[in-house]
Amino acid sequence: MATGGSKLAVVAALIGNFIVMIAKFVAFLFTRSGTMLSESIHSLADFLNQLLLLIGIERSNRQPDTAFQYGYGAERYVWALISAVGIFFLGCGVTLYHGITALLDPHPMHRYGWAMAVLLFSLVVEGIVLAMAIRAMRKKAQHLPFFQYLRTQADPAGVAVILEDTAACIGILIAFVAILMTQITGQPYWDALGSIAVGLLLGGIAIWLIHRNRELLVGAAMPPHLRQQVLQILQENPTVEEVVDLRSRILDTETYRVKADVRFDGQELAKKMETDLRAAFEKIENYEQFAEFISQYADGLIDLLADEIDAIEHKIRQKVPKARHLDLEAD
Numbered sequence: 001m002a003t004g005g006s007k008l009a010v011v012a013a014l015i016g017n018f019i020v021m022i023a024k025f026v027a028f029l030f031t032r033s034g035t036m037l038s039e040s041i042h043s044l045a046d047f048l049n050q051l052l053l054l055i056g057i058e059r060s061n062r063q064p065d066t067a068f069q070y071g072y073g074a075e076r077y078v079w080a081l082i083s084a085v086g087i088f089f090l091g092c093g094v095t096l097y098h099g100i101t102a103l104l105d106p107h108p109m110h111r112y113g114w115a116m117a118v119l120l121f122s123l124v125v126e127g128i129v130l131a132m133a134i135r136a137m138r139k140k141a142q143h144l145p146f147f148q149y150l151r152t153q154a155d156p157a158g159v160a161v162i163l164e165d166t167a168a169c170i171g172i173l174i175a176f177v178a179i180l181m182t183q184i185t186g187q188p189y190w191d192a193l194g195s196i197a198v199g200l201l202l203g204g205i206a207i208w209l210i211h212r213n214r215e216l217l218v219g220a221a222m223p224p225h226l227r228q229q230v231l232q233i234l235q236e237n238p239t240v241e242e243v244v245d246l247r248s249r250i251l252d253t254e255t256y257r258v259k260a261d262v263r264f265d266g267q268e269l270a271k272k273m274e275t276d277l278r279a280a281f282e283k284i285e286n287y288e289q290f291a292e293f294i295s296q297y298a299d300g301l302i303d304l305l306a307d308e309i310d311a312i313e314h315k316i317r318q319k320v321p322k323a324r325h326l327d328l329e330a331d
Contacts, residue, residue: 006140006158006253009133010053013161016129017047020122020168027118030111033182034102038095038195039119039175042202045091046164049083053157056080060252070325073252077216080156084209087164092203099195106188115179123172130165137162152223155253156213163205171198222248222256226320230258233315239272239308241265244331248323257325258316264305264330273300305330 021043028036056079064071137158141149150159178194181187221227227248234243245261270277277297284290313326 006136006155006161007054007057009136009158009161010050010057012132013129013165014047014050014054016125016165017043017050017168020125021047023118023121027114031115031179032107033115033179034098034107034188034191034195036115036118036175036179038098038198039122039171041094041098042091042168042171042198043122045087045202046168048090049086049164050161052079052083052086053160056083057157070251070257071255073255074217076155076157076252077213080160081210081213081217083160084206084213087202088206088210092199092206095195095199095202099192099197099199102195103189103192106192108188112179112183116176119172119176119179123169123176126165126168126172130162130169133158133161133165153253156209156216159212160209163209167201167205171201174198174201216250219249222250222258222320222323226256226322229319230260230316230323233312233319234260234262237308237312239264239268240312241268242331251325254322255325256320256323257327258323259327259329261329261331264308269301269304269308272304273297276300 021040024036024040024043027033028040053076056076059079060071060073060076062072137150137154138146140154140158144153150162174197175194178190178197181190222230227246230248231243231246234240234246240262242263243260244263245259247259249257251257277300280293280296284293309328309330312328316323316326
């Protein structure tokens with residue numbers, strides 16, 4: 001399973017967030033800033049969540065066995081969902097609680113310079129990590145529009161890193177403005193409002209990630225444009241009279257399962273067999289030869305159907321490489 005891009009992004013984010021988390025907690029101890037504490041919690045949540053994502057990636061790479069014959073690829077969605085829930089409760093919940101508490105009972109800040117210097121350092125680190133994650137995902141997207149790829153086909157672990165690091169950069173800017181306004185006005189409520197804004201930002205990202213991973217765990221279909229490509233291949237085949245049913249499911253980031261019920265055109269199949277059948281038919285002189293002819297005809301029809309199905313599956317896999325599990329049935 002190709003997970004190199006996502007794993008690189010997660011490992012880079014894990015290292016970056018650990019460094020930033022330590023720096024922010026040290027700055028909080030010197031400044032007593034509520035916004036700085038919120039940013040510290042934000043980085044702690046990101047670090048723990050990316051650790052969960054890394055566990056999910058490693059566990060999902062296990063080979064199929066008799067218990068899980070389609071493999072363990074979907075396990076990354078479980079860990080990604082746990083990660084998203086962690087962002088919601090630890091990142092959003094704790095940050096909002098601290099911001100509201102600070103708004104109701106404000107405390108003065110100290111040593112603004114420390115806070116701003118750490119925030120600028122954090123912005124540089126988070127920016128580098130975000131750039132690495134975007135570059136890794138762009139390579140995976142290939143010819144697809146980048147944002148369409150993120151919404152429909154990207155590994156949730158890679159998407160989570162991009163969203164979390166984007167939120168981290170925005171959160172740092174919010175924290176910088178909040179601390180700056182507190183210093184200029186002398187009003188500590190700016191610091192509390194910064195904490196609340198960071199919490200709401202994390203909440204929005206967590207809700208989107210929970211929704212996306214829920215879709216994948218329940219069994220989302222392949223992206224519509226890929227389904228249309230599969231349908232077009234089936235409909236353009238001259239031996240296919242009608243596509244009765246077409247269903248799909250995303251098994252993991254690199255694998256789709258596609259099931260199609262197809263009604264084949266008997267006349268088209270007969271045309272392919274006509275030459276051989278005519279030659280065999282002309283040799284019939286008695287019932288025994290007729291019975292042998294019928295048996296050969298049945299065997300030939302089954303072989304022809306199998307060959308047609310194999311040819312269709314080959315075309316589908318060429319057009320949609322992720323459609324690795326194909327189930328075409330004659331209706």
